[in-house]
Amino acid sequence: SEVYNYLITNHGIAMIFFFLMPVLIGGFGNYLLPLFLLLENLLLPRLNSLSLWIMFPSLCYMELSLYGGAGIGWTFYPPLSLVNTVGSGVDYLMFSLHLAGMSSLVGSINFITTIISSIDFKTSVIIWSYLFTSILLLLSLPVLAAGITMILFDRNFGTAFFEPAGGGDPVLFQHLFWFFGHPEVYVLILPGFGIVSHICMSLSNNNSSFGYYGLLCAMASILVLGSVVWAHHMFMVGLDAKTAIFFSSVTMIIGIPTGIK
Template structure:
């Protein structure tokens, strides 16, 4: 039925981001390999690390509970639909689940930053820098999401009117809060992939360090800084004035420059004499670059406030988002498994 479809679509987005990509790509891989790359026995705060893991269990339980009771407000949870009592108790369970997952991610980020800052230098792997920038982005953006969904919970259960127009609230405020988290979250999910691909490209080319090492670090730092101030390009259709739309459109396009630096650095490393065409991980990386470039090009098209009027709420936006996340981040998970699987279990793939 239509309701069940909406329930599944809502939980699909939340589950893929908070209960697959973040625990596997950031929490799982980061926990296993950060101490290895930094020459440590364990992360700096092991008890916090354990607490972060255990928080994911009740968080996942409440997310499944929201699916059972029904939560069909979309993964962005826009008001006024999400503040209607008729939308069901499943919405409250989903928001509580996000709170727990957010606290888990914040604790993990603090642990990662503490561990990395204790041993980082300009000779460490690009992966370490990628996880540092990822953790900083999480610390900056997750509290804003927590504030937004807390205000939603208060609107739903305690009679406040933060987002209720009839009470003097503004539904657009939630869009600003959500996308201030939502856009950096895209980079949170792709930056570890950038680090993984950069490191493996270096290994495939038989070099001691990545080509353009400092350029790659500066590119990631630029992506973090610029990616934190472009949230309103998701909101061109809400009636932004022309100067505001021009700012967000221009800065979004500028992000293509550091991204291009990374892509060309990868291609240069893959083109070196040490690369073997018979290596299967090479083709996974080529696929990652190809799919990510398609996602990036469609993103540049969407960054134009004029073109966004045509593309808004179409499958073009869905395709762009999934090329970057579903095909980009997920490819980096597979690349990670293929490359480090022998190291993890002690047996090589045949």
């Protein structure tokens, strides 16, 4: 009766962590960064290799979660992901996410060091988009790692970070998850933005037509504002009026640089 939930959970995780991120960021990034920065390879090739090989055990753990049963959705909200879910599937899924996150972190460090060592203010907007994407990953992934580690501790070691009966708060996990989840939206779209902007500039043969520095400032604004709008995914949990007004306002403001980009 839970097979549909298992498949939907793994489909969501697979599309984000094992398709979009490896292809858009890892794949295109490894191809485009040396090409535009005129390098033979990225600055830290061993880290690059590590970020690839970590994905394979991560994928294995995710497949094991199908057999153990992890019908908790791609957001894995507690209390559904805690005591109500029997079996080892959720634990395998958390291990899988830890490894996938480690892969992305290692790749981000490699991208940032490579770009900073070679970039100038005439570099293609693609390179800037990968720099901002990597910074977003570096800021948000450790928060997700903390949240899923707390889930593992609640499930296996008797803690009560998110268990109301023990004084925990399930809403805390939503804050931790969406602090990662909303920047993840921009992580997935910024490389695409950069590629489209580069194509437009190349076809027009004139950087000023589309405002090179305007695009850079727009991406920098998305980086900053995208990190402080996460709770607009949580209006139904009972946020107080001032908090709701703040996140609503910032959400409207971030539409400006997004529209410019």
